[in-house]
Amino acid sequence: MTERTGLRQLKKERTREAIAGAAIRLFLAKGFDQVSITEIAAAAEVSRRTLFAYFPTKEDLALYRFADHESEAARIVRARPAGQDPLEALREALLAALERRDPNTGLNDVPETRAFFRMIIDTESLAARLTRYLARGVDALAEALREAGADPLEARLRAAQVLAVQHELAFMNHSALLAGSSADDRYPEAVRAAERAFALLRHGTAAGR
Amino acid sequence: MTERTGLRQLKKERTREAIAGAAIRLFLAKGFDQVSITEIAAAAEVSRRTLFAYFPTKEDLALYRFADHESEAARIVRARPAGQDPLEALREALLAALERRDPNTGLNDVPETRAFFRMIIDTESLAARLTRYLARGVDALAEALREAGADPLEARLRAAQVLAVQHELAFMNHSALLAGSSADDRYPEAVRAAERAFALLRHGTAAGR
DNA sequence: TCGAGTGCTGCACCGAGTGCAAAAGTGCAC
DNA sequence: GTGCACTTTTGCACTCGGTGCAGCACTCGA
Numbered sequence: 410m411t412e413r414t415g416l417r418q419l420k421k422e423r424t425r426e427a428i429a430g431a432a433i434r435l436f437l438a439k440g441f442d443q444v445s446i447t448e449i450a451a452a453a454e455v456s457r458r459t460l461f462a463y464f465p466t467k468e469d470l471a472l473y474r475f476a477d478h479e480s481e482a483a484r485i486v487r488a489r490p491a492g493q494d495p496l497e498a499l500r501e502a503l504l505a506a507l508e509r510r511d512p513n514t515g516l517n518d519v520p521e522t523r524a525f526f527r528m529i530i531d532t533e534s535l536a537a538r539l540t541r542y543l544a545r546g547v548d549a550l551a552e553a554l555r556e557a558g559a560d561p562l563e564a565r566l567r568a569a570q571v572l573a574v575q576h577e578l579a580f581m582n583h584s585a586l587l588a589g590s591s592a593d594d595r596y597p598e599a600v601r602a603a604e605r606a607f608a609l610l611r612h613g614t615a616a617g618r
Numbered sequence: 619m620t621e622r623t624g625l626r627q628l629k630k631e632r633t634r635e636a637i638a639g640a641a642i643r644l645f646l647a648k649g650f651d652q653v654s655i656t657e658i659a660a661a662a663e664v665s666r667r668t669l670f671a672y673f674p675t676k677e678d679l680a681l682y683r684f685a686d687h688e689s690e691a692a693r694i695v696r697a698r699p700a701g702q703d704p705l706e707a708l709r710e711a712l713l714a715a716l717e718r719r720d721p722n723t724g725l726n727d728v729p730e731t732r733a734f735f736r737m738i739i740d741t742e743s744l745a746a747r748l749t750r751y752l753a754r755g756v757d758a759l760a761e762a763l764r765e766a767g768a769d770p771l772e773a774r775l776r777a778a779q780v781l782a783v784q785h786e787l788a789f790m791n792h793s794a795l796l797a798g799s800s801a802d803d804r805y806p807e808a809v810r811a812a813e814r815a816f817a818l819l820r821h822g823t824a825a826g827r
Numbered sequence: 828t829c830g831a832g833t834g835c836t837g838c839a840c841c842g843a844g845t846g847c848a849a850a851a852g853t854g855c856a857c
Numbered sequence: 858g859t860g861c862a863c864t865t866t867t868g869c870a871c872t873c874g875g876t877g878c879a880g881c882a883c884t885c886g887a
Contacts, residue, residue: 417852420853424865459866533750537746541749566818567818567823573779610823613820654873668834671834
């Protein structure tokens with residue numbers, strides 16, 4: 410399926426790269442809403458029609474990377490060491506992501522990455538689309554938790570909580586960077602926030618205060 | 619501000635009603651995507667241009683009711699009896715909402731309401747828009763929790779968790795109704811689910827299992 | 828009754844997205 | 858290499874949501 414005959418496949422990948430590259434470059438330079446599909450197609454040297462064959466909507470042009478990550482949390486739970494608590498696996502994964510300054514944690518201060526993040530946040534249609542991915546991530550995580558033995562109700566509730574919290578953490582980190590911190594400045598606080606978040610998930614409000 | 623001179627104001631409200639009414643009727647009859655703005659305008663006997671003066675986007679035509687509800691949770695926290703825990707106030711409010719079969723709980727089996735709910739869920743653009751309202755609700759609730767004395771970090775995390783959970787509960791109730799239950803059939807289970815959800819919020823996983 | 832707002836309308840326009848059929852490019856068998 | 862089948866690309870015409878603008882109609886208050 411994935412393995413078409415060589416040249417065809419190669420060219421398709423090139424074209425896809427060209428389109429996505431042109432799109433992101435233009436978006437970052439002028440802002441999502443200030444760039445038209447026609448403009449992107451021209452920059453990538455393909456027809457408008459071809460562009461739509463690769464990316465069905467304008468939003469996909471900016472967010473296709475996230476589409477793959479949507480079930481990341483589910484994957485982490487499935488790949489956890491035998492006997493480990495799913496929540497603990499997610500916690501460790503988040504801490505590791507923070508440490509490596511994973512863009513998805515909001516804790517990456519490479520200017521391009523930060524600008525990209527910002528663009529998403531203050532472009533309605535992109536933010537909306539992103540939260541849709543999040544919703545699908547909830548489904549996936551809930552499924553993984555069920556496999557791990559949680560009952561269906563609790564699986565969904567937990568999944569929703571965890572992802573909502575991770576999303577907030579990323580948003581808060583990003584805000585801190587926008588306010589002027591470097592990723593390294595922010596790092597210790599980001600870790601503390603993450604730890605508190607997971608403590609909250611594990612022990613609830615009752616224990617926390 | 620709200621109080622324009624009588625006749626003008628009255629007519630505006632009538633027009634607004636006419637537009638919204640026509641829109642919802644058509645949406646329920648044919649599905650959101652199968653109805654064009656032009657069609658709605660014709661049905662409401664106004665020009666397309668006028669329609670857009672009242673509802674800036676097609677989605678607003680379906681969801682404007684929700685826009686007001688977006689800060690409902692925040693309101694509940696602010697209006698709680700002195701000394702009561704915010705989470706407890708939210709819990710009680712949810713149980714009360716379930717009891718009165720509030721549409722927002724997903725536990726309302728009036729056919730129109732159910733169809734409406736369903737339309738939102740399986741229309742991408744509507745679902746996306748709705749979760750945006752949810753996000754703004756998180757901001758509002760976090761603010762209210764801060765006023766109630768929570769520290770900013772915890773306020774945001776809690777707010778995100780609570781609303782994510784309520785959203786899931788509503789979704790699950792709606793699913794149960796779609797699967798054939800009546801609201802009354804589902805009610806006891808809905809209450810149990812809500813109780814467990816709040817127990818989870820209060821005590822975390824640790825205590826729960 | 829008149830003038831100033833305010834709202835409504837039509838029109839021309841933009842950008843996203845789709846269906847279709849022709850044209851160009853690629854893979855493969857001979 | 859040639860021919861043929863199969864993909865991909867392209868251009869075009871069209872639909873639909875949404876906006877800017879300018880003129881018209883109505884309402885209000887003096």
